[in-house]
Amino acid sequence: MAKILILGGTAWLGRTIADRALAAGHLVTCLARGEAGGLPEGAAAVVVDRDRPDAYAGVPAEHWDLVVELTRLPAHARAAVEALSHGARRWVFVSSCSAYADHSAADAREEAELLKPLESVQDYTPELYGEAKSGCEWLTMATRGNAALVVRPGLIGGPGDPSGRSTYWPLRLADRREPVLAPFQDGGGGRQHVQLIDVRDLAAFILDAGLAGRTGAVNAVGAAMPLQDVLVAAREAANANPRLVPYPLSAMKDDGVSPWSGPRSLPLVLPLGDDHAGFARRSDARALEWGLVRRPLVETFRDIIAADEPWAGRQLASGLSAGDEAALIAGRKPSNFAPAESATLPRRQPDQSRLG
Ligand SMILES: NC(=O)c1ccc[n+]([C@@H]2O[C@H](COP(=O)([O-])OP(=O)(O)OC[C@H]3O[C@@H](n4cnc5c(N)ncnc54)[C@H](OP(=O)(O)O)[C@@H]3O)[C@@H](O)[C@H]2O)c1
Numbered sequence: 001m002a003k004i005l006i007l008g009g010t011a012w013l014g015r016t017i018a019d020r021a022l023a024a025g026h027l028v029t030c031l032a033r034g035e036a037g038g039l040p041e042g043a044a045a046v047v048v049d050r051d052r053p054d055a056y057a058g059v060p061a062e063h064w065d066l067v068v069e070l071t072r073l074p075a076h077a078r079a080a081v082e083a084l085s086h087g088a089r090r091w092v093f094v095s096s097c098s099a100y101a102d103h104s105a106a107d108a109r110e111e112a113e114l115l116k117p118l119e120s121v122q123d124y125t126p127e128l129y130g131e132a133k134s135g136c137e138w139l140t141m142a143t144r145g146n147a148a149l150v151v152r153p154g155l156i157g158g159p160g161d162p163s164g165r166s167t168y169w170p171l172r173l174a175d176r177r178e179p180v181l182a183p184f185q186d187g188g189g190g191r192q193h194v195q196l197i198d199v200r201d202l203a204a205f206i207l208d209a210g211l212a213g214r215t216g217a218v219n220a221v222g223a224a225m226p227l228q229d230v231l232v233a234a235r236e237a238a239n240a241n242p243r244l245v246p247y248p249l250s251a252m253k254d255d256g257v258s259p260w261s262g263p264r265s266l267p268l269v270l271p272l273g274d275d276h277a278g279f280a281r282r283s284d285a286r287a288l289e290w291g292l293v294r295r296p297l298v299e300t301f302r303d304i305i306a307a308d309e310p311w312a313g314r315q316l317a318s319g320l321s322a323g324d325e326a327a328l329i330a331g332r333k334p335s336n337f338a339p340a341e342s343a344t345l346p347r348r349q350p351d352q353s354r355l356g
Pocket of ligand 1: 007008009010011012013014015031032033034035036037048049050051069070071072094095096097152153154155156157163
């Protein structure tokens with residue numbers, strides 16, 4: 001039984017880590033304000049705003065087998081590691097692949113260059129997320145003399161995803177409304193990929209690698225899959241085979257459709273024009289060597305569908321509303337994917353050939 005302190009624990013990943021640690025019989029304490037959600041049942045709580053100068057005064061003065069830090073603010077990372085490091089045997093900082101400076105090369109490893117670290121005295125804005133994570137990494141490693149594990153997830157997905165990115169396609173296909181507007185990659189750029197790690201597999205890896213005393217940086221990413229295969233997995237999970245309207249990605253800009261995430265977007269689609277050849281294609285070699293176990297994407301999608309309400313035209317945090325989708329479809333002709341794309345789709349089940 002280990003004593004684990006989670007700096008966070010009220011939001012999606014932090015709570016999943018806490019729940020898993022509690023289920024394994026560990027003693028868990030979570031430090032947060034409680035604004036992102038309630039504290040996990042069974043965990044001890046330190047309810048505090050980390051903006052306060054005395055934020056860590058209420059943390060029990062004991063030995064921690066593991067501290068898991070989830071912040072994106074260098075000021076919070078610095079104050080916490082300075083206040084708590086001496087009592088912590090092992091330390092995990094949850095960073096992000098957004099901390100990397102370059103996304104143009106596939107299979108890049110953990111030694112690739114990072115963005116310029118944001119300093120703890122500099123103001124944070126969401127546009128500086130990558131720099132901020134880079135800054136948190138640097139502060140953590142410098143204070144602990146490199147005796148910390150830096151976990152860099154790529155896209156995190158699964159039931160309860162607050163961003164709506166991983167939930168859009170399985171829920172849309174489970175909805176049974178036809179036809180479905182489906183991305184069709186015309187024009188330039190390399191073939192788009194998705195590297196989605198299930199939040200539960202990530203939580204397990206963070207705990208296992210952290211408690212095992214791993215140190216250094218590791219990409220904690222899903223298996224790299226072409227975007228079209230992700231749609232096939234969503235179709236399989238939904239057990240659906242709807243008519244599709246291929247939507248050329250080159251039309252997004254004129255139609256005011258955003259890539260990747262947010263309202264009126266095509267979730268998981270990358271922006272055209274930038275050099276994203278290596279995006280969602282980070283090396284997973286070290287994580288696999290260190291014991292990362294990943295469930296198949298179709299299983300994640302099935303659990304998303306099982307955990308959620310029917311689509312019913314509601315707007316998720318990311319994706320197209322029923323009205324926006326209908327308006328975009330109106331000018332296009334329902335059909336299967338264009339032949340060049342359909343040739344790339346695996347036929348997983350003989351009765352689901354309309355996508356393939
Ligand atoms: N989603 C992705 O695809 C993705 C990809 C790569 C990396 N990541 C990283 O994965 C992690 C996700 O963590 P998460 O899901 O648990 O969500 P999160 O929103 O990043 O968690 C923030 C936690 O910090 C606490 N917090 C924020 N401000 C605070 C303050 N002033 N004082 C005290 N506590 C504060 C929040 O709790 P309260 O609000 O209750 O205080 C919450 O528990 C993050 O590190 C993120 O950067 C995410």
